[in-house]
Amino acid sequence: MTGSPDVDDALRTAFEGEWARVVATLIRVTGDWDVAEEAAAGAFERAATTWARDGVPRNPGAWLTTSARNLALDRLRRRGVERGKVQEWLTMEAFEGRMRGPDDPADIVGARAAEPDWDDRLRLVFTCAHPALPMDARVALTLRAVGGLETGEIARAFFVPEATMAQRIVRAKRRIRDTGIPYRVPPPEQWAARLDGVLATLYLIANEGYLASSGDRLQRLDLAAEAIRLARLVVGLVPDDSEARALLAMLLLQHARSSVRADASGDLVPLDEQDRSSWDAAEIAEGLALLEASGPGSTTERGPYRLQAEIQAEHARAETPAETDWAAIAARYDELATLGHSPFVELSRAIAHGFAEGPRVALAALTELEASGSLRGYHLLPAAQADFLRRAGDASAAAARYREAIALAPTDPERRYLERRLANLTGA
Template identity: 55%
Template sequence: MSVPDVEGAVAAAFSEEWGQVVATLIRVTGDWDLAEECAQDAFAQALDRWRRDGIPRRPGAWLTTTARNRALDVLRREAVGAAKLREVAVLGRDEGSYDPEYDGDDSGVQDDRLRLVFTCCHPALPIEARVALTLRTLAGLTTAEIARAFLVPEATMAQRLVRAKKKIRNAGIPYRVPPAHLLPERTTGVLGVVYLLFNEGYAATSGAELVRTNLCAEAIRLARVLAHLMPDEPEVLGLLALLLLHDARRGTRVDAAGELVTLEEQDRTAWDRAEVDEGADLLETALRRGRPGPYQIQAAIAACHTTALTAEETDWADIAALYGELERFVPSAVVRLNRAVAVGMAQHPDAGLELVAGLERSGDLADYHLLPATRADLLRRSGRTAEAALAYEHALELVENAAERRFLERRLAECRSA
């Protein structure tokens, strides 16, 4: 079998199986670092073994078994004891996603990945650590990717992850979905995990591809499980609605050549109408609960876009108002930047530019490429192409994703030739 075929199969398996392998190993060993180390070793072995023996029929089972065997070897060398070895041996009875002989919690949720999410989101951990740890262990994002998602230095994020794992170990935080009466206190952190997981898939912070489909699918899968688990929580329904409304447009965000396509240029007839309809229904159900929250508001913003038959029919005034409401719940610079875009589209680019200028003076988004990119787009729309070109140049100094870089380069060329 050729090297490219095997490398592609291993990459696909990583996207689909990493979280399951790590989550299962954490359950049976209780050692987060060992689980990640053994999973990494299994994927490394796959590159050689699959080239020699062929790609297995069930890659996930092969990877889980290989990682289990590696864990057994490590535990034997460290003489952890027969009890721990018996725990690891449980994997030998079922190499799938659920061990029917395991009864570690009373939630009825038979999914190690969801157990992992709730463990990471224990209230004893700071909210940033909860989200970051789950993105690292469940989705396999690198420390650098998570750091960019949080707009913090990589070294800071690395220390945050180390401290979170140590806290789980020292505090004896259980690996389980909590009982129903404890679910509400975990909801915010869990929803934040799923939201950032989807965001990283929908607009990758780095790499050649803008969209990482596997992360989007994993986030939606987890959101559906949460909605089933907590059907009366409007923010859970709001989050699922938000993800579906965004995901409905995913296939039109890049063209056949992998180039970014802006929202106003996307083929709206190619949007997934089933996802749009499901998202709209979920949003309506959530809003009827009478307890608005940030995910419901963001879903309402997404609905404004997906229900407009053409870009020109988009109700930007309504979107600007919704962003103003969102800022009450999430007083962040990124929300203010999005509101600046909406104001610029609803009124005049100069109105948006005034808000952008305030953000620039604050310095809150100094390293965020979308700040100068937004300024550039508003300047371009107002006909100030020379100034727009300078702003695009600044954005290009900060952008990490290859597809976004090529888009900004195209816009820069347009401004220079105007």
């Protein structure tokens, strides 16, 4: 950072608002992922120095776009690309009016025949979701390009070593280049083959926004908002797909709580302590409507996003923590567990059954999950054990688990929250 709070804030805001926009446009214009990412990163590095010296420009996004364009131009020239071709690619006309596509789903559907009007970030998501790429590579590459996440952050989201994730991203970029995967939103007949990857990508982008994998912030609301924006566009493309609608519903219902998930210091406020009157009523209403209304010809299968949206809906409908229907939530997690093994689902399932049936039920399930080793090193497992041990009256064992969770916590807000829980328990 620059040492100037105003400049640092401007850089953070600009990164959240402009990174994906600049990278996606550079990829479209140059066709080179590495040049796009290097030029965008270089533009932000220049901004840190220049803005600290000259002040933050009136239009930071335009400044960054111009800087990234010039850096991309330099890199392509050094690679020996013909000068005239480079200038043709990187004229400002290629950028102006292309940084955003239509936001309204109706406009998106109407834009099918006019490929240049597509949103560059939507193009990027569909390119990353190409079926020629392994699913984990699709999601990781999109988190890098659209979310601006560092490789280490993506690795933590996937629970794999950073070196492994770096190799996946490099291989995915190479395959896109070598197989000539086009950078575009595919024609409608190909959407079904891409949809699972697109939805999985948006889901993980939103997860990183909802609970950051590292750093000094609990949430990255820019990523959560971007996931919602892109999910709206996808629903506009496939309005009769129940899972696309359910994903958007889930994201809205989850995002409705974002303003009160952290206190004034940025620290975690758990669900049962949140001011529910401050939840976003409009987002809740829209999310519930997406679940409850069936469009013409819509499918009704209860897939993973539908079930998770129904879980979020149970929380949204409860006016107080005591009114939460934990039995219904536990039943949804039971159903979700039948769709495929996920240790994260099993963790949430154990917690839900604990609230529905008592702490001993949760602790038995959590002990079994711990023995499997599938969540070794994941802080929320000992955190959940600590909470249910506290509720069961075993303060000593709870304190030990809190200390374990504190040592593993990846973000400062979560660590401070767990430290407060431990202090309240021990009186320290």
